[in-house]
Amino acid sequence: MNFHRRISIARYRYGEQLWGIGLSAPAFILMILLMLGPIALTMLLSLTDWQLGMGNFSWIGLKNYESAVNDPIFWKSLFNTSVYVAVVMTGSIGLGLLLALMINQLSFGKGFYRTLFFLPVMASLVAMTIVWEFLLHPEFGLINQLLTALGGTPNNWLRDEDWALAALCVIGIWHQAGFNMVLFIAGLTAIPKFLYEAADIDGVPPGFSRFRHITWPLLGPVTLFIVVMTAIKAFQVFDTVQILTQGGPSYSSEVLLLTIYKEGFEYFRTGYAAALTVVFLTLVILVTVVKSLFLEKKVKYT
């Protein structure tokens, strides 16, 4: 065979490969620097006793994880986070779906209501949390005043062990429902109209039957996406807790991210905080794995 030709093809291929590597290099390097690198570093840190600002450290193996397992605050924090995720997920998805279904039925004013319920998402959460603080204020908060007017007993919501986490859940739902609603509306619009017509012809009665047989199954992919997004966002709850309760009273509203923050930047136990971060990361990844391994197959129809 033509030897020179073969050489030139090889040279061409080599050149093309070089180009490919060169073009993907910036993204690759950035990903290592900003994502994979820090994760690896955190994993390494979690095996040390390093404290923020200290010059030296020693490897202590899995000691940090061991102390986490023996730390009741960690368990309390994990439990609270799970409760928060479960409540906010169901609440904001249910509310979002309900709002989407109702808004979708409207013949006019869709845009108005959509904007109205989307406002909490657009507003700065920190600012809105301060507003909530005033709403929940024990003496002149709107909620207590309303309760008193209606004959109920006012409460110091954020200082009450039984109510602090519940109040945070309500704010979480309020904050996320609008976003889920918008996604659900998009999902509803994507359901072809002719399927409802076919259902009409086939005798599927309107109302709940129609929702069960057509709308809900066809919202499957959107719902799955929303579940994962909401779960991950709920895991990350921090701003509201830090502003309103700082985890109190007596750790009743302590959540994972707050514990990590306190350990890392208040008590400077960076190694321990890194271990908790790894736990946190594992949980988030777990959600994604469950999603792509088990749930995705159920809602993909092609």
Next chain:
Amino acid sequence: MASIELINLHKRYGEQSVLNGINLKIQDGEFVSLVGESGSGKSTLLRTIAGLETHSSGEILIDGESAGHLLPRERKLAMVFQSYALYPHLSVFDNIAMPLRMQCKRLHRTPIISSLLPSSRRVKANIEERVKIIAESLHILPILHRRPGQLSGGQRQRVALGRAMVRNPKAFLMDEPLSNLDATLRVHMRRELVQMHREMGSTFVYVTHDQAEAMTMSDRVAVLIDGELAQIDTPDTLYRVPSDLRVAKFIGTPKINVFDATVQKGGVIAFNKVKLDRELVTRIDHTQGAKISLAIRPEDASIDASGEGHLKGKVQHIENLGSEALVHLQCGQSQELIVRCSPCLAHSLSSEACYSVRFNEQQLHIFDNNGKRLAQQQNQVNEGRAYEFS
């Protein structure tokens, strides 16, 4: 099985009138096609019959009973959609079973309660048996467990038909069901649908924009033009005796040739400086100077070797279709004329050359200024095409 009757049906969207006084009686067991260009209202008409669209005024009778106020499911009609509208999340079996399940009592449809009812096993078995019978007849038994997304176009089409057939509807409404199939499959399914219609003896209302489908499949064809029913007749009559110029133009490929002409003194028709045969002219009762249209099918025009035809034209383009040839001629400034002839004859013609074209005057359609057929001509055409022009 049922007859469908539409009485003075109107539909308006605000100012715009979509259906304009449709009167149509479809007999029990008849195959009627609704044809028309896009926007003519044929789909709207079908959807109005189905109950998916409301009508502004008029009556819809199904089996002689007023059905205009009924919900789609109460009309007991089946519909096959252009997009098939199969439920993507359900298997083929469940798609076909859906109308049957919806007929069951409410308790049988409730998930947990139904499994507690002793009769539900029998109901389930009945549904399964029925679906299997239908699937068998459509040759889709092996794909019952698949989802629509995994099927080919032809298979989806069959599933859609199965879902329509499964509960013995009063009539089948089909909205361009074959338009998403490739050409070969379309012709094949055409035949299968006709056969299905014959076997079931059910009423079919079939919407299509493809006149070949309408002409080959139906007992009668209804031509809709701008929301009006221009003509409803057997395919043969529609082709040979179009009652309206627009119908004449719509039916038939290639399009019918149309010429402007005027009625002259003594009822003589003049066009292109040629006076038509006196015998034909006497059939026209029209005032002098009236504008009329003459229309002639490509097969009723021929190249005249003697050079004494009705008009002359320059050959522009010859389409050889194998079994026949279409000769496009240019007559005068902007008038185009298509002549259908044998490929042999077409071969002997030279491009850009002028030829004389003769019309079979017996087959000349004459329409008045408004496009209405001039009545006198009708008997003559019904006599058939035996007349030989010398």
